[in-house]
Amino acid sequence: MTAATTGPSPLAPAWLEYPEDPNALAPQLWASGVQRNDDGQIAVQGLGVSQLARDHGTPLLVLDEDDFRGRARAFRDAFDEAFADLCGGVDVYYAGKSFLCTAAARWVAEEGLRLDTASGGELAAALRAGVEPAHIGLHGNNKSDAEMRRALQAGVGRIVVDSLDELDRLTELAAEAGAVAPVMLRLTPGVHAHTHEFIATAHEDQKFGLSMAGGLASQAGQAVARALAAESVDLRGLHCHIGSQIFEAEGFGVAAEKLLGFLAEIAAEHGVALEELDLGGGHGIAYTPADAPRTPADIATTLAGVVRAACTKLGIRCPRISIEPGRAISGPAGFTLYEAGVRKTVTVDGADGTTHPRRYVSVDGGMSDNPRPVLYEADYSVALASRTSASGAVLSRVVGKHCESGDLVVKDAYLPEDVGRGDLLAVPATGAYCHSLSSNYNMLTRPAVVAVRDGRARVIIRRETEDDLFARETGL
Structure with missing residues (x-):
């Protein structure tokens, strides 16, 4: 089996820097109410992602309502003043x-x-x-x-x-x-x-x-x-x-x-x-x-x-x-929570003829809840959300579960080497054009959307069910 290698990878795009701390969250990517709590989990307004996953399942679009409202006010106030x-x-x-x-x-x-x-x-x-x-x-x-x-x-x-x-x-x-x-x-x-x-x-x-x-x-x-x-x-x-x-x-x-x-x-x-x-x-x-x-x-x-x-x-x-x-307004206010499943490491030929490992981590969603990477070659970031890790980071590609080779969630990211089945991963900046563009491709049900305000989560769009998938069929 090919082994993953910690440290910077020649396969990484030029803009992707190797993280000094793979547990750190870049603040510009996340809603203002998002941070790691004392348990090392990503939390929004103090509500940890493990609790959100237990209560609402994954994939899950999580919106920081206060952040959304704050960004709306910021545009209103700044333009009125100017x-x-x-x-x-x-x-x-x-x-x-x-x-x-x-x-x-x-x-x-x-x-x-x-x-x-x-x-x-x-x-x-x-x-x-x-x-x-x-x-x-x-x-x-x-x-x-x-x-x-x-x-x-x-x-x-x-x-x-x-x-x-x-x-x-x-x-x-x-x-x-x-x-x-x-x-x-x-x-x-x-x-x-x-x-x-x-x-x-x-x-x-x-x-x-x-x-x-x-x-x-x-x-x-x-x-x-x-x-x-x-x-x-x-x-x-x-x-x-x-x-x-x-x-x-x-x-x-x-x-x-x-x-x-x-x-x-x-x-x-x-x-x-x-x-x-x-x-x-x-x-x-x-x-x-x-x-x-x-x-x-x-x-x-x-x-x-x-x-x-x-x-x-x-x-x-x-x-x-x-x-x-x-x-x-909506984009930075949201992140998508996934559960990791299959992982594998492959060998990729570099431009200079050398070979290098790339880690693939599959999650329980994909292009049906975020088609932007396949439509626009859009880049996203990702973080291990349910815990922190002492492992070094490896170049990883987060992929969905759809029957498409282009089903990418995050094309290039550094994730802790020990990320594996059952871990929760969070992809920030998904509040815009993810739910709006979502589909039932491969007959996956679309995720729920929860809004968090004052430390409490409420469902504003419920998760689809299999009954919803068949609700428009007339031959049953």
């Missing part, structure tokens, strides 16, 4: 696609945020949670008639229109209903975020938004003219979203300057000063110790400076600004 003298504050829309259930919808509403939805189902969750309809936005590049009718009937505060085709259809539906549709136009400013190709959403060759190329003669310019001429449309303003998991400030600044310039062109051509400008979300979080996310205060101050300078240069009044953080 933009107070420009436009009286900022409307912060939580991007529900990152993680949404009725409990989370209530949290953001209670913390003074609004809610961005991207489908009829997300809209239904917001309404069922009791979110004020005027504080809800509806996104989507291919909204159905039923979704647009529901939004109009509910009285949502904004419908973000994605194309000329959709604008024409919404105009008709609103007229039929005797309503006036509150519209934001989603534009593509041509800003390329430094991110993975599949989640960079501001370049021209993609499904989202109206092109600005050509100024007022562009698709965006045509949409403005049509919306202003339509009696059943109230054109509120412009919207853009330049990508996801972005750490640099420059892209947001360039996008803001472009859209403010376009607002100035609209005012000059049509004599109308549109009242709102949404600069989207996409702010990055730490998935590995190599990531260095910016604070909400830093993001807000930087962006306010760009907007202030652009408005002064253009001689226009600053519109009401809105933003849409999602991952930056």
